[in-house]
Amino acid sequence: MPTTATPALEAAYDKAAAGTRLTREDALLLLEQGDLLTLGALATAVRDRKNPGRVVTYIVDRNVNYSNVCVTYCAFCAFYRAPGDREGYVQTYEQMGQRVEELRAQGGRQVLLQGGHHPELTIDWYTGLLSYLKGRFPEINLHAFSPPEITHFAEIWKVPVAEILRAFRAAGLGSVPGGGAEILVDRVRKIIAPLKATTEEWLGVMREAHHQGLRTSATMMYGHVETLAERVEHLDRLRRLEDETHGFTAFICWPFQKPNTNLERKVPKSSGAHEHLKTLAVGRLFLDNFDHVQASWVTQGPKVGQLALEFGCDDMGGTMMEENVVSAAGTTYRIPPDEMDRLILDAGYEPRRRTTQYELLPSHILEEAAP
């Protein structure tokens, strides 16, 4: 006989369908027992409510990793090099300016600046970098420095986070990327990233950024040593902060990539596409105060990225031009702007480019189609 859901699971489905806020227990039950395609239907209904009009967005952007030198030694990372390593680098302002120039030529609207936790670069180097880029590329948003970088700066410069953010804003910082969240549970962080910002520190940087009027994204790296309950706890910390500040733009998640990392031996298996789409769908259902969920295709490829639009996602993220951090640990994918348009159209949506703050840009598809 075909199975039907247990009464508890059915009740969680009903709550999700009615748009009632899910409890942590509900979310855990959905992750543990939820049927993938039922979760997809429920998440799609939420996506449609929050983003009516059959539009899927993305941003033309570029990642610039200013340095790979890092003193944080996270077990899941294949990108960093310790100080003194021959493969360590710091890019010059001019090198980075050249990269952003290439982005401008593509009509890009955002540069994601992220790097290792360099032990010696000064606050003047960072504010100088922001002013250098903002002066040359005023139309390009500087989406820069994840919370762990900022807590690292606070520690080595002995300057409070609020002051650093004010100085960065004055120099041209436009928004803060949500990286380095990993799993916001300190038991997990002690195993995978003991020297990185704690849960409270990560949330504290975001709270301060939101108070100063900076929008930020939020991420989750799952599929390593965390339990499903800890994944839910992570989502809950994000939801609680968003209730307080209303500063998050979007939720982005991806599975831990094993190759070339110190964590490889401790993690029994790699997550698959089933788990990714399920995690996205439950994320969409639980984070009822987030407007946007990104399809997170970098580790999954364009096929699964497109399918994510059926599991609650309304945004394809950035075109990136280059990606160095996740790519250092296994296969990653690239989707150039024209391919992004094709995937979105093929899924039955209108592709629209956006800013970091999710303002829609004029429809480029109609423009290009016009004589």
Added chain:
Amino acid sequence: MTPEAALVKRLRAPKDLADLADKVIAGERLSFEDGMRLYRHDDLLAVGRMADLVRERLHGDKVYYNVNRHIEPTNVCATECAFCAFGKKANDPGAYEMAHEDVYARAATCVAEGATEVHIVAGLHPQFDLPWYEEMLRGLKARFPALHLKCFTAVEVAYFKNHHHLSHETVLRRLIDAGLDSMPGGGAEIFDPEVRKAICDNKCDADEWIAIHRKAHGMGLRSNATMLYGHIERDEHRVDHVLRIRALQDETHGFQAFIPLAFHPTNTLLSHLPGPSGRLDLRVVAVSRLLLDNVPHHKAYWIMLGEKTAQLALSFGSNDLDGTVEEENIVHMAGAESPQALSVARLEQLIRDAGRTPVERDTLYNVVRREPASA
């Protein structure tokens, strides 16, 4: 709630698919027009949920795989199909021809690794004729009596018939007598004559493909059926294709599995095409499961779908991940990014992570039980 009402709720069908959801719940056969609607409806996941119900009724939470190896004795081929990156002319630098001993050596490796099946298909090559293959089958059977020999698509059988001026029946009889155990389902491509003319004009036509499988089933061989999609065919061609298989299966009950094959354009004459999207991959899996109600097993062939889409197909109607497939060459020549082999552990994990129970099978879907250490 009545059981029917619970199923209606489970399917969550949009209003304009409610009648088809009712048919699926009642186990009624779907029509050509139903198939077209399923291809054209926006709500891919609703179609998937219906197919998943059909799968679950047939197979519960079991997902099958087997431990097998592909051997392709030659890539020299006279057929020049537009979708193929494997076939070469005899004087091409990449052309190869194996000797019988090469085939035996490959089989010996896979038997040592626990394979229960070899899948042997090749290009159409005048020197690889019926006597060559009869000797190969006899050689394999003598060396590896327990190994299941799943060999020769209908296209190869048609080639032997023409090459030696024999009947299909005589060709099949001689192959069976030499040790052939079952036939794979390749060479079906798309049955529609216009599409076939455009992509594989030199290959046996739909009627002959079907006649050969009918004959094989009548002689006691089991076989599979495939469909190559994602090139120039349209929805109606896919529906038509699957319904022709359904009609033959009503007659013979000889097909074990249906295997949709995702077209890979790289290095083919159709390299200007983008290849199927993930949406089409899963749509084909689901609609085929719904229409092809009389073929028990539907395979998500990870070699062509890639590991990720194949795993997702398990939620859209597939109940089989095919095998470990040591050394696949045909699709990899066409740019497939999947690995050339998957370990049993990885296959089982993909199945478990999709919420199902992995079951190793042999070619005829008997459950294979192994000592834990040998897996």
